[in-house]
Amino acid sequence: MDIMDQAKEYDIICWQETHTDPTMYNQETCQGLEEKFIIIHRPLTEEEKEEKRIQNKATKQVNSEGIMTFISRRMQRYLRILNIQRRYIAIALAIDRKYNIIIINVYAPVDTNENKEFWKEIDQEISKYKVQCQGKSEIIIVGDFNAK
Numbered sequence: 001m002d003i004m005d006q007a008k009e010y011d012i013i014c015w016q017e018t019h020t021d022p023t024m025y026n027q028e029t030c031q032g033l034e035e036k037f038i039i040i041h042r043p044l045t046e047e048e049k050e051e052k053r054i055q056n057k058a059t060k061q062v063n064s065e066g067i068m069t070f071i072s073r074r075m076q077r078y079l080r081i082l083n084i085q086r087r088y089i090a091i092a093l094a095i096d097r098k099y100n101i102i103i104i105n106v107y108a109p110v111d112t113n114e115n116k117e118f119w120k121e122i123d124q125e126i127s128k129y130k131v132q133c134q135g136k137s138e139i140i141i142v143g144d145f146n147a148k
Contacts, residue, residue, distance in 0.1 A: 004032050011072040013037070014089075014105035016144040018066035030068075037070040040091065042084045067143065069105045082129055087118060088143075090125060098135040102126075106143035115146060 007013055018041075030039055044052070044066075069089045071079055082090040087108065093101045104122065109115050122141070130137055 007033060007070070008036050010070075011075060012103065013070040014103070014142045015068045015070075016066070016105070016107040018068050033070060036073060038073060038076060038079065040069040040071065040081060040084060040089050041067070042086060042089070044086070048086065067105050067107045069103070080133075082132065083125060088122065088125075090129060092129065092133050092137075094133070100133040100135060100137040102129050102133060102137050102139045104139070104141045104143075106141060106145065108144060108146045110146045112148065115148075 030037075033039065067087070067089055069091060071091065075093060078093045078095060080092040080094060082092055082102070084090075088104055088106045090102065090104045093103070095101065104126070106118075106122065108118050126139060129139075
């Protein structure tokens with residue numbers, strides 16, 4: 001059984017370093033998963049792609065990036081997308097009127113200063129989500145934290 005077949009057995013999948021652009025997203029990365037999952041993804045804008053090209057030339061490194069969150073179509077009625085950003089995707093699963101599960105899929109920056117700022121932003125977002133998702137909320141943060 002390959003990884004794509006295994007993935008179909010789950011209800012929620014969070015990927016980081018997907019290296020996706022809109023073409024890969026549709027053709028290679030998610031082949032066979034779109035029937036079972038709602039795929040949440042934010043491709044890089046043209047400006048962001050150009051910024052990465054310039055950065056990669058200057059540092060002679062290949063930077064990876066990209067996050068995707070897959071939610072089983074069976075869970076669609078519970079799904080609420082809270083935010084889709086370059087480095088995180090936040091969703092809520094409203095299990096009932098009084099209970100939410102908030103899942104934040106992150107790909108934190110490697111740079112120490114950027115990483116600190118990123119987590120400040122995530123803390124602010126979590127406070128906002130708790131207000132948006134009335135009732136009790138459990139928060140799950142998954143991903144690549146690039147912790148040192």
